[in-house]
Amino acid sequence: MSRNALRALELEGLIMHYQLQDAAMKTDLGEETRSKILKRARIVGQRVYYYKTADRLMPLARKAILQADSNGTDLPSGCVWCAGSLAQARGRMGRSWWAPEGGLYLCLALYPSLFHENWSFYNLGAGVAIAQVLIEMGVSSKIRWINDILIRGRKVAGVLSETVRAPRSGQTYLLFGIGINVNVEAFPRDLAQATSLYIATGRHWPIRQLAARVLARIGWIFGLIHQWESDCLDMGSVCLPRNPVLDGWNLLSDTPGHRVIYGLDADLAPEFEALARGIAPDGGLRLVLDSGEEIKVNSGEIRYIET
Amino acid sequence: MGINLNDLLRHYRSHIFEDYQVETPHTGVISYKVQDGQTVEGPSGEWLQRPGTLLYIIEREKNVKKMYTSWNGQVTGIRPDLEGHFVEAGEVVLSIRHRLDxxxxxxxxxxxxxxxxxxxxxxxxxxxxxxxxxxxxxxxxxxxxxxxxxxxxxxxxxxxxxxxxxxxxxxxxxxxxxxxxxxxxxxxxxxxxxxxxxxxxxxxxxxxxxxxxxx
Structure with a gap:
């Protein structure tokens, strides 16, 4: 067995360990509910592919989905691709994401089984999962809408997602690309707004454990949001249960109350300034313009204006 | 092809205007800011960032919302009976007659x-x-x-x-x-x-x- 395959197996085992740990900690949930959520959570990380280095992970995942489809099968939901470093990583708007050794680089492929109008909660939930894990590890982090993770105003982690449709089977996959700056000791000058766990805490962190904890928590949160959707259907419109992703986001985000620049590309093409009021029930961001008018945005990005 | 160009051209010559109904987005008390026959301008600017002509104001529980036109044209169908009164959401309060270019x-x-x-x-x-x-x-x-x-x-x-x-x-x-x-x-x-x-x-x-x- 290759070293990469061994690492993949090791990560699968660790993910399962943290999934069971997460479930065991949630004593406020009934046994039946907990077991349902755990069942969904365990989809994540059923199969892991590890690479010491790769160009980018999302194209690898896309290729695997299309390959399986052309062979007449479906790639199972919950597959994870993990790399020790990426040669051609990028963020949104084609921005470069510096991905040297010492970072955590993941791609997760899932069948989205929430109603389409609730897919936003996958993206928000991924951010909530990362922030929760970092905080439990003692690192004070905050979420900036939608799912950027910041430490003292600097970005330590980001999540991208794409939808991929297998042409023959018609199966849709959501791909989540996750990058966390873990033990990166310095950044190029053009990435002045980036930080790492090492820079923020002054110590090195175990990357595989962190990967496993983040993936396990993403699975758990996705399980929670599925349970919420199912409870909403059961309860009709009488008394809707609280949305666990929005609750988690509200607890961990410092966006509400910040004056922000908004834009498709808030760095290079800012569109307007506004006051962030909070998150809307569909995950959009409520902004108050200088005219006093309140609007909601569901795309684009924000940057904080420091006062 | 299924399309007769002459018919289409005849249709647009005889229907050179399009009427857009303006509805209230929510309940509230409305106050008109335009009159029947008035010419109004739609949003402008490179990014359409400048709002069009102010049509009316709707106030609900001290929250005032200004409603602007999205089209160029002439105001028609103002309903004087609604001025200063409470209206339901979706009420048609006026129309804009827009001439197609x-x-x-x-x-x-x-x-x-x-x-x-x-x-x-x-x-x-x-x-x-x-x-x-x-x-x-x-x-x-x-x-x-x-x-x-x-x-x-x-x-x-x-x-x-x-x-x-x-x-x-x-x-x-x-x-x-x-x-x-x-x-x-x-x-x-x-x-x-x-x-x-x-x-x-x-x-x-x-x-x-x-x-x-x-x-």
Missing amino acids: KNEIIDRILTQVLNILRAPQQARYFLSSDISAKLGKHPECRIAIEPGDEIVIMSLMKRDTAISYKEASGVLYKVYFRSGDIVEQGSPLLGICPSDRLQYVQEVVQRIRTDWENM
Whole structure:
């Protein structure tokens, strides 16, 4: 067995360990509910592919989905691709994401089984999962809408997602690309707004454990949001249960109350300034313009204006 | 082809105006800021960032909302009985009579001739990198589009979804949005002209340009 395959197996085992740990900690949930959520959570990380280095992970995942489809099968939901470093990583708007050794680089492929109008909660939930894990590890982090993770105003982690449709089977996959700056000791000058766990805490962190904890928590949160959707259907419109992703986001985000620049590309093409009021029930961001008018945005990005 | 150009031109000559009904977005007390017959202007500026003419104000529990026109035209159908009164959501409070210009006529006819790809939901849209690169190099070129081609990327909540073309093969004839625009659900994104109709479409456009000058 290759070293990469061994690492993949090791990560699968660790993910399962943290999934069971997460479930065991949630004593406020009934046994039946907990077991349902755990069942969904365990989809994540059923199969892991590890690479010491790769160009980018999302194209690898896309290729695997299309390959399986052309062979007449479906790639199972919950597959994870993990790399020790990426040669051609990028963020949104084609921005470069510096991905040297010492970072955590993941791609997760899932069948989205929430109603389409609730897919936003996958993206928000991924951010909530990362922030929760970092905080439990003692690192004070905050979420900036939608799912950027910041430490003292600097970005330590980001999540991208794409939808991929297998042409023959018609199966849709959501791909989540996750990058966390873990033990990166310095950044190029053009990435002045980036930080790492090492820079923020002054110590090195175990990357595989962190990967496993983040993936396990993403699975758990996705399980929670599925349970919420199912409870909403059961309860009709009488008394809707609280949305666990929005609750988690509200607890961990410092966006509400910040004056922000908004834009498709808030760095290079800012569109307007506004006051962030909070998150809307569909995950959009409520902004108050200088005219006093309140609007909601569901795309684009924000940057904080420091006062 | 199924389209008679003469019939279409006759139709638009006799229906040169379109009436847009303006409805209240929610309940509240309304106060008109325009009068019947008044000319109003739609949003302006490169990004349509300047709102159109203020039509009315609606106030609900001390929250005042200003409602602007989205179209150029003339105000019709003001309802004096509603002035200063409480109205329900969805109440038609006035209409805007908009005179179609030549390009709007062409657009309306093209939507009947081209295969139109519409926005599946309100989101930001981008041309696929392949099409974007080709148009960047040769803005006037006719790009061949095949069924299954990923032609547009929809971006919503940091999730990118590639949208594939599903109709018959053709060439990209019209792009209805600017890369990165927020497009409303159902609005046209791209117009694809089946190859066998291309010459006909060009004749249609030329005919309208000429005929409309003579009206």
